[in-house]
Amino acid sequence: MPITRRTGLTLAAAAIGTPFLPRLSGAQDRGRLTWPIEGGEVVFHPVEHASLAIETPGGVIYVDPVGGGGKYAGLPEPALILITHEHGDHFDLPTLEALPPVRLISNPAVHDKLPEAMKTRASAMANGEAVEVLGMTLEAVPAHNTTEDRMQYHPVGRDNGYVLTIGGQRFYVAGDTEPTPEMLGLSDVALAFLPMNLPYTMTVEQAAEAVAAFRPAAVVPYHHRGSDIQEFARLVGEGGSGSEVIIAAWYPGG
Template identity: 50%
Template sequence: MTQTRRTFLSAAAAAGTITFLPFKGRAAGHMANEFESDVGPFTVHPVEHASVVLETPIGTIYVDAVGDPALYSDFPAADMILITHEHGDHYNAETLAALMGDDTMLLTNPAVFDMLSDDLKARATVLANGETSEQDGISIAAIPAYNTTEGRENFHPEGRDNGYVLDFDGFRIYLSGDTEDIPEMRALENIDLAFVCMNLPFTMDAESAASAVSEFAPTYVYPYHFRGRDGGTQDPAEFAEMVTGDVEVKMGGWYS
C-alpha cells in the first residue's frame, strides 16, 4: 500500500467519511459499509457466505452470486457478475440466469465458462490465472486460487480457479475466491479492500489467513466464507486479533 493511499483512507476514516448504511437485503440488522475514495464511494453489501454485492462509482458488481434471486432484489441490478469457480456456493446456473440483465457483463474462469449456455458464453469474458481484462473503466486481473495442503489439492487444483483484483483507477479490491495461503496472494500490493476466505478443509484456517493478510497489508479486509463442512471453526474475531500491522478488519453479516 502506498503511503499516499493509506494516508488518504485513514484520513477518510478519521473524518467519518467511511459510513455504515442500513442493509435492505435478507435480514434486518445487516449493515453495509461505505468507503470513500478519490474515485468515489464504494459500498459493500455482504449477502451470504461467499456472495457479495459491490456498489462502485462505475456500476454494481455481483460476486459469486448464488442462492434465491430474491436475496438480491433490494440491490441495484448487476452491471457485472464475477464468478471465481464452479462450486455450488460460488456458481449456480439458475441464479445466474435470473440475475443477468440485458446489459450485464459476465466474467468467469475457464471451467465455469465451459459450463455456460451458448447464450451466456456469447456474452461472457473468460479469464485464466494471470490474465487481465479492461471492462468499462475497471482493470480486472485473475489471481490464482488453489489448495496447497497435501490431500486437499483436489478441492481447488492449481490453475483452475480465480481470485480477482479489481482496479478502479488506483482503488484496488481483492476477492480471494477459495484458496489457501499462497505466494500469489502474499505478493499482492496496494490493495485498499480485501475479501479473504477461511474455512476447513476447503480453504485455510484463520491463522494462515491472518498471516497472509498481515503480509500483503490491505487497508481494509473482510473475513468471509468462514463456514462450511467444518461448521464454522474459523472465528473471524480470532482472525482479527491475529492480523498485524496497519490493517483494519471489517465484519459482515454473512450468516445472520
C-alpha cells in the same frame, strides 16, 4: 447516505494514497461498507456466504451470486457478474438465469459449463490475466489450495480470485483459496475479502499470516463457517501489519 456506525479506521492512509474513511451504514435489513475512492465511492453489500454486490461509479458488480434471484431483491441491478469457480456455492445456473442478462466474467472452467446462449455475453479470464471493464482494471489472481490433503478441492490453475482497481483503490476478493504466492505478493490493497473455513480454504492462522504478508489496509473475513474469526482478528492485531479487521456484524459469512 446516513452513517449509523463509524469503524474508526484511520490507519494506513498514506499507504493507500487517499483519505482512508470507510464507513459502515444501514441499508434496509442489510449492512453495507462504503469506501471512498477518487471522485466517488465504492459500496459493498454482503449477500451471504461468498456472495456480494459491489456498487462502483461504472456500474454494479455481483460476485458469485447464488441462492436464487430473490437474494438480490432490493439491491441495484448488476452491470457485470464475476464468478470465481465452479463449486455450487459460487456458481449456480438457476440464479444466473434469474438475474439480468449482463456481461459475465469467470474462470475458464466455469465458462466451459455455461449454456451456449449465456456464452454470448460471457468471457473467460485465466490466472494472471487482466481486462478493463466498467472503468476499472480487473485482474485474475490464482486461487487454489496449497496444503496437500486439500488440493482435491481447488487445484492449481483452475480458479480465480479478483483484484478490482477502481478510482485509485485496489480491492481483493480472494475466492476459495489458501495463501498462494500471488496472494502473498499483492501490494497496495485497500480492502481484502478472505475465506477461512476448513477443509476447503484457509485456517484463521493461515489467513492472519497472509494479512501480515500483503498488508491490506482492511480485511473482511467471508466464507468463514465454523471458524473463530475473533481469533483471526486477534492474530492480525499481533501480526504487525496495521490492517484493520471488519467482522461478524457486517458480513454474515457462512
